[in-house]
Amino acid sequence: MSSLAAARADNFYYPPEWTPKQGSLNKFHGQHALRERARKIDQGILIIRFEMPFNIWCGGCNSMIAKGVRFNAEKKQVGNYYSTKIWSFTMKSACCKHEIVIQTDPKNCEYVIISGAQRKTEDFDIEDAETFELPADEERGKLADPFYRLEHQEKDMKKKKEAEPVLVRLQRVSDARHSDDYALNKALRGRLRQQKKRVAEEEKVSRKMGLGIRLLPASAEDATAAARVKFTSKFEKNKKEKRAAITAAPIFSKRLDSFSTKKRQELEFKRRRIMAGAASNLLAGGFKPSSWSLS
Known part of the structure; x- marks a missing residue:
């Protein structure tokens, strides 16, 4: 039923009683x-x-x-x-x-x-509407005369200077309307791809150097600022003295001292333990403490 109704609405439905001799459907229906x-x-x-x-x-x-x-x-x-x-x-x-x-x-x-x-009468100011008043037919005919143009040239130049900001603004609007959006989008995507590629290379170099942050490429300003930095002579002197003290000191001296101290403590502990064991044996054998003494 829906297809039949659509056919009737579009005037494509030919009823069974219609014949080609009767002409078009509009003539057949009398409309x-x-x-x-x-x-x-x-x-x-x-x-x-x-x-x-x-x-x-x-x-x-x-x-x-x-x-x-x-x-x-x-x-x-x-x-x-x-x-x-x-x-x-x-x-x-x-x-x-x-x-x-x-x-x-x-x-x-x-x-x-x-x-x-x-x-409805609607009057607009020429400046508010950002339009220009065209010369009348009579004045356009006079402009064909070179002497008339020369007389009004200064006035026209003054009008041109006054209207120049409006012309620049209208030109910008016209350029924006007729700009190629595809070309602008293509150029922008190209710049973004180059920027992403450069950032990836900088991060790769930073990872090789063992840094967790991305280093920006060196510039002429960085080189100039680094050249201006100068360390004082006192810092160099302290550095040399510390280096000389480290070089002159024996490498294993502290380690040997600590080892000998630890060894002596272990031997003293063993000696006291042996003497305590001997004393306990003597007491068990019936000897009185007053008959012997620890030396």
Whole structure:
């Protein structure tokens, strides 16, 4: 059922009673190809989606209708400007259902409001809008005269200097809009890959040196700072004296002294233990302590 409904909605469903002699499906069903949009086609009117070309004030409730708001408008031809057709668009505002009529103006390449609304007047300062005032047609004709250009050259140069910051800013905006994002991204990724490779090499060198941190590559500033460091003569003198004392001292003297002291203590302990054992044996044999003495 879902596929059948989709076929009917798309006007692709041919009922069993249809024959090719009856023509198209629209002719068979007695309807126009545009369906409801063409319900007034006999009057030369077609329903379209019309977009408001500028800000207007509604004539019924005085509400503002912004530029770009869309309406279901009745489009019909009301005249010709040479070979160009003049179209009229009739619509109803959403705020109060007031009828608004707008026509095309091929002569001025513009839209004009016929009835039901009033165009909102919007004036902008040239500096605030960051635009330039173009010369009038009469002045452009005068600019073709070299003497007129020479008279106004100084004034034009002054205007150029005043407008130069605006031109630079507009140029930057234009460059940003038309910049190649792929090329910029590619260059950035290339720099990041080179940086990662350099960091990995520096960490490898640091590990070979037995360091746990990565050393930055030496620079000319580091070499200059190291050359400025000078040790005092007192430090060198103390260093030499300590080195001479270490060289002159015997290597095994302290070790032999400690070994002889330990040996003497062990021998004294054995001698006292032997004498204590002999004394206990004599006492067990019936000898009195007063008859002998330890020497």
